[in-house]
Amino acid sequence: MKTVKKVIGMFLLYLVASACTNSTNSKIFFEKDFATGHADWKVAGDTITEQFDLKLPDSKEPIKLFYLVAKDPGGCMRISYARLERANLDSKMTADSVRAQGVPCGMDWESADSTRYEQMVLTGSFSKFSGIRKNVKQGSFLILKGNGTFTVN
Secondary structure, rough: OHHHHHHHEEEEHHHHHHHHHHOOOOOEEEEEEOOOOOOOEEOOOOOOOEEEEEEEEEEEEEEEEEEEEEEEOOOOOOEEEEEEEEEOOOOOOOOEEEEEEEEEOHHHHHHHOOOOOEEEEEEEEEEEEEEEEEEEEEEEEEEEEOOOOOOOO
């Protein structure tokens, strides 16, 4: 009987510990290496580091953005790595189901620049309580571009 209680206790401790490490309130809420499986991609430049404000209905949340761009064998500039972090660790904002979807390589419309680059659309669900009111933002919130720029939605 003691063994069963010990096993159940260890299992509950594991569940609590894993829930704490997977919390949506952690500093990093999105991180992905898109270059995995693409050994032929060559990193082009240093890590791009920016900060932007994620606009919620009644507030703004500062977000730190880190990403790398790599050139594939066909000459397309691709997003090879991306990470998003909270700039304010005291923030009560929660981030759920943040995903990235790549858009095929292309060029700027009606531009003299002939650089081909990929765009990565990031979507997710963000919420923050303001008093008793819950502010929610869902959907596309950021577009990363392989030419080293980004657009906040």
